Amino acid sequence: MDALAASLQTAADWITVHITMWVLIATGLFLTVITRGVQVRHLPDMVRQVGGSRSGAEGGISSFQVFAISLAARVGVGNVFGVAAALLMGGPGAVFWMWVVAGVGMATAFFEATLAQVFKVRASDGSFRGGPAFYMARGVGNRTLAAVFAAITVVTCGFVITSVQSNAIAGTLVAALGGGSESPLPGFGGLSAAQLVVAGLVLVLTAVVVFGGIRAVARVTEWMAPVMALVYIVLILIICLVNLDEFLRVIGRILSSAFAPEPLVGGLGGGVLAAVINGTKRGLFSNEAGQGTAPNAAATATVSHPVQQGFIQSLGVFIDTIVVCTATAFVILIAGPQTWTAEGAGPATLTTLAISHELGGWTVLPMAVLIFVLAYSSIIAAYVYSDVNMSYLTGGKRWASWAVRVVCVASATAGAVLALDVVWNAVDIAMAVMTLTNLIALLWLSRWGVGALRDYENQRARGVVEPVFHAHGNPYLPGDVPGDVWASAAFPSPVPTTED
Template sequence: MKGIRTVEALADGILQVADWVTLHITVWVLLGAGLYLTICSGAVQIRFFPRMVKTVLSSRKGAEGGISSFQAFAISLAARVGIGNVFGVAAALLMGGPGAVFWMWVVALVGMATAFFEATLAQVFKVRANDGTFRGGPAFYIARGMKSRVMAKVFAVITVVTCGFVITSVQSNAVASTLTSVFGEAANQPIPGFGEISAADLTVAGLIFVFTAMVIFGGIRQVARVTEWMAPIMAIIYVVMVFIICVLNAGRFGEVVGQIFSSAFAPQPLVGGLGGGILAAVINGTKRGLFSNEAGQGTAPNAAATATVAHPVSQGFIQSLGVFVDTIIVCTTTAFVILIAGPEVWGGEDVNPANLTTLAVAHELGTWTVVPMAILIFVLAFSSIIAAYVYSDTNMTFLTGQKTWSTWSIRVLSVLSATAGAVLSLDLVWNAVDIAMAVMTVTNLVALVWLSKWGIGALRDYVAQRRDGIEEPVFVGQDNAFLPGDVPGDVWAKHSADDHRE
């Protein structure tokens, strides 16, 4: 018991540190960098929104045997539209009140510009891997653009640990908490000799092990093939389900919006079972918004860099739209469903972030939705786990080179951590992940601001070609008048551009 109390005290202490870091550092750096990138790009997320949609709709072609732009988008969407939209939104509401949703919107709107720059830079500074695909991301653009190998290695190490162990464990832990509730009381009784682990826990852990191993051991190409269809389909099914609830309760739309805005600036928590107050709203809206849409965190660019595209800006558009889909559409509809359900659902004693969204959906559509929601959450979490593997694999490649042992070690680590996360208590890890993501985010945002001239140059090059009547602009990284210098390597050399034109 003493050991348990010590772990709980440590978890609480880490939570306090995470909240302080979020309120005093992350939120200001995140919003400040997002506003700077919005202004210096002329509000790219607004000006080019129609182009973003058109680019996504035509992004399945042009992979030339590699990973298509749409597949790269699907990998990052798989990570974004996952537990963060179900568990994360519920946690933000329970701890930050309805006002947390407003701050999630703010993070997302400026984050669309941040996502554009980090995806564009990931493409500009990417490298070709031995298997013909590409690798890139913050570690690569920090090393190749900022010329700082030390800073790049620090970021890569944090990403390998956070994505390869922490995020995979957190995702499986959250889905296990939800799935075990549908097994019944008998299956959830602890097994003698296994501590608090039940038959339901072992069943979920076994399912996660089998499915993650089947996909992850196949490598990044296999991940791309699976997420290409799974992530969008699951996201659409979930959005349709919660959208139906919103339509059925359209008359309460104004009431819910009023709750969100009044709570966002309320000095004290509102009554009725949800937390709140402006500080709680800012902290939880920022933390959960970042955990959900990843804008500025530095993870999604690892997926963006894998795409085979003719121009880096095209992938920047696609990744920016991903933030909009994740937060403004999926997270918002989830929050509406929970708020519509009312205090009789989110005011219950047994309510927690793992079951709140499921309970809210069941309250509006019937208890028959519990099992479909459990399956849906499993698939969403599973897609996020394999996307996190891609991020850790990319950064392991940066640290060790394209060594067989490093490739397989990160695959094994990802599968084992996901499996273990289903049966372990991870309050400590849940709280620590916010600190890890804060370090990643601040490091990445410093790099984005430092290298913003490269992103702006790429955007100007794209706009100039479009102005000249070129429907699909092609990027050349050498002797480009819009860039501050030549892009290192031969990925964007003139002969590569000629291949795209052909």
């Protein structure tokens, strides 16, 4: 089993470094160019859109709730463990390259969400479903590619991501509670009391929300995702204010080491290539731009124009990487070598050690709880992604939705007590396949995304406060959008002019 795990890790690393990473960057750059830098030009609009996104859902799922679902998935343990790993292996310069890929990734996220909205369908319960599988089938016209993507997503999100996130929860909480497997309970297969308590906690909390369906996830993440991000940022902000004299020095070190070799610890981590690779990997896989996961949630929002959700999802990338990942990096760099070289310092512990070094040992347990919430939010968001794609594969059958819920709850519970080395290493390969198939669709349908953006911009230029989407006879689109979702009486669409 160890040999299999090692082989999978080698394959995953090769695919990531030699294929996925560069295709993601190239796609993001291309989409940035053809939209004339949508993520820069419309950043103020993105912020305003989030501010007014809690209303207008007409009984459906609001734009803000969907933003919270995708934020819950993006802001996970990767922002804590992954950033620490990037710094250890790539040095401070890795942070700069996180910023770079987040910048181009915002354009990719905009296209994903916009296309998910354009080609969404209405589910039997009146809500919406959409995402890469739907725009591959309805936009590209390739049902085989759509089915492949949907099947991989169902398994990856419904089984793999849920189990590995709960595995992270278990490792952190069991360590904080001081009850490892070295003190197993008789008759429980070598599991300790702490492991069983954590598994039971994961079971109950996951079942309560997931069995309520996507609407229940939306209601929970609407407050949980912003609160957990805010609490984490406040902790980091306190540390930065206490060490204000170090703040500019850290920024200078990040910028200088992005282009010049500078290891973080002894001979570990550093060099331009290491900074580029590790910063790029962490930036890309933390914010999920291009992976095809977030648009599954984006499509469920009730909005008057697809571009509105595109703006909101693009801002999610900014918050995840530029705000949260940067905050993690700052506290680690401020903590200094005495923390980096401390006994037990590693990707899973370095952030907690850095915070406790600056604020005191009392923060260890709160950080364990925060990591629990980060991972838990990713579990319930992964259920949404899995459910949407199962809906595509089965035509929205009710039994299929319940099957996904049961599998997600079961895999999350099992992940809390099982060793998952093989699963951990397999997830990168599965995500690479998802990402590459999604990027093919994004490039194929790029004219639709650009057309939707031009339609939105034209209406705003004519003084329309809340632009509405006209899916048929729209001169900015390559053709008519299939179906009648956008013909809803709730959003009567004026025929746009042919002026730019």
